[in-house]
Amino acid sequence: MSSFAPTSTSANTSSTSYAEFDKEDVEFFKGISRIPYKPDAGPTESLVYKHYNASQVVLGRTMEEWLRFSVCFWHTFRGTGADPFGFPTLIRPWDDGSNSLENARRRLRASFEFFTKLGVKYWTFHDRDIAPEGGTLSESNKNLDEIVDLAEQLQKKTGVKLLWATCNLFSHPRYMNGASTNPDAQVFAYAGAQVKKGLEVAQRLGAENFVFWGGREGFHSILNTNIRAELDHMATFFRLAVAYKKKLGFKGVFLIEPKPKEPAKHQYDYDAMTVIGFLRTYGLENEVKLNIEPNHTTLAGHAYEHDIVVASAYNMLGSVDANTGSPDLGWDTDQFPMDVRNATVVMQVILKQGGLQPGGLNFDCKVRRESTNLEDMFISHIGAMDTFARGLKNAARILEDGIIVRHVEDRYSSYKSGIGAKIEAGNTTLEELEEYVQTHGEPQRISGQQEHYENMLNFYL
């Protein structure tokens, strides 16, 4: 099928004067003020929180502390609505569609007004989202420094903090065959140099984490690929990043974000268990945790909450890219998470592990290309925040009641005594098990009661 790619990357065709947005005191989102909490609001009132009440205490902590929401810069301030079949649809009045530093500054100032009006305390970005890539590494670094100066000022002025930063090691053509897993060592070197700068910037802005998402770390054909060499190189890349982090004294937590495919056909960071296996194989398990994105989890063929549960079970859940795919589409649609059941099961895991800090719930989400109002940027985030606030309240009730937790514990109670306790302690032999079966015979059939569990969960939704 031929692709109807846009001929121009500019979203704007009108002759708007962008200069007005360069004024220090300009308001980007006119007519929208700080989003209030209004629990009695009706279904059509959309610029209010109906459930998210930042200062409300749930299980000993405020909602704001449990949820640690973050807005991502790439979708919300760089997304144009373009898709492989259509031109940009999302026109932002301050954005002239150019790659200039002026445009980058306007976007950044608009974003901090957005974070503040929404009442979200964290943001995330890729190096190349916030500042244009130059013709050379030095030029790119210089552009980045200029924009980071402004970001530093805006963070100070608003109190908004950096949840995590990351390097874009997948968009530029040089990375088409991978970054740290590229067969060409010169590309590996370039990626290393880019991450060095990314870490310096992260430290300067006080990032609480640093994410590695390996969209091109994988392959399209196994025929031209030396998998073992590529994974060894990827491990070396992480070791170098850990060494530089220590040298810098950067305190942020390193996080790998698993994804099974897209853009690569097969990505090495396939899912949570694969990444945990990779980290342990290469002795990196104490240096790196996981940033789980449920949309990637479902792409891997697992249930929405699966990787969050797995990562947390191994104390490796560092942060969450709170979004969702569309069950009827097979790719990463990065939709805002609006499903109360999913938010409830996720928040249950987060509560059980004592929170996500220094990680958070980052909205790696984009409004649909048909959601063209500026207001839609707010409505989407508000809806997702309300969904997670409901998830938090539901999960707290589930844990306070303790009924579901006790049911699961009971299911494993045979390991508390007798032969079970010996198995759990690693204190038995196959001979002993044989003898046990000979005296005790066939085990009873015990119901898994799946529907009962589903009913119990529904009770709390």
Ligand code: XLS
């Ligand atoms: C893409 C990823 C990406 C990471 C950051 O699918 O989700 O956006 O979160 O590079």
Ligand code: NI
């Ligand atoms: Ni993500």
Ligand code: NI
């Ligand atoms: Ni994604």
